[in-house]
Amino acid sequence: MTAKLADAQPTSTGTEEAEAATAIRGMRERIDEIDAELIRLWQERASLSHQVGATRVASGGTRLVLSREREILDRFRDALGADGTQLALLILRAGRGPL
Amino acid sequence: MTAKLADAQPTSTGTEEAEAATAIRGMRERIDEIDAELIRLWQERASLSHQVGATRVASGGTRLVLSREREILDRFRDALGADGTQLALLILRAGRGPL
Numbered sequence: 518m519t520a521k522l523a524d525a526q527p528t529s530t531g532t533e534e535a536e537a538a539t540a541i542r543g544m545r546e547r548i549d550e551i552d553a554e555l556i557r558l559w560q561e562r563a564s565l566s567h568q569v570g571a572t573r574v575a576s577g578g579t580r581l582v583l584s585r586e587r588e589i590l591d592r593f594r595d596a597l598g599a600d601g602t603q604l605a606l607l608i609l610r611a612g613r614g615p616l
Numbered sequence: 617m618t619a620k621l622a623d624a625q626p627t628s629t630g631t632e633e634a635e636a637a638t639a640i641r642g643m644r645e646r647i648d649e650i651d652a653e654l655i656r657l658w659q660e661r662a663s664l665s666h667q668v669g670a671t672r673v674a675s676g677g678t679r680l681v682l683s684r685e686r687e688i689l690d691r692f693r694d695a696l697g698a699d700g701t702q703l704a705l706l707i708l709r710a711g712r713g714p715l
Contacts, residue, residue, distance in 0.1 A: 562651075573629070
C-alpha cells in the first residue's frame, strides 16, 4: 500500500509556495507513518477482542461485559472528547465481531 | 487515567472460570496498552493535520486537498474494510479542525 502510493503521482500539497510545500510533505510523511501504525494497532486490537469474547463464551461466560465497554468509552471520551466517543463506539463494534 | 483505572474495582471478566479469567485479564492488559497508543497517535495526527492546513492557508493555498483525503480514505478502507471507511471519515474530520 505504501509502496503503491509512493510510486503514484505525488499528491498535491495544495500550495504554490515551495517552502510551505516542503513543510507539508514532511508532515504528511509522519502522518503516513501514524496511519500505518493506527491500522496495525486496530487489527491487533480487534483480534485480541475477538479472542477475549471467544474465551469468555467457551468458558460459559457472557458474550459481552457492559461495564468493560463503558470503561473503554469513558477512556476515549476523556482523552479525545466527542471524537473519542465516536472512535470508541467504532472500536467496540469492531471488537465484538458478529453478534 | 491508567492509574485511576488500576486503582478502581477490577472490571468483571464475565466468566466464573479461573483459567479463562486469567487469560482475559492478560489480553485486556495488552488492549489497554493499545488504547493508550491509539489515543497518543490520534492526538499527534490531529495536531499535524491542523499544522498542514494552517501552513497551506498561510501560504495562500487551499483549505483542503480532496485528492489527499481520498487517498487516506482508500488506505483505511483497503486495510480495514467498512470499519476503515468509518475510521477514516472520523480521522479526516478531526484533522480538518473547525471549518
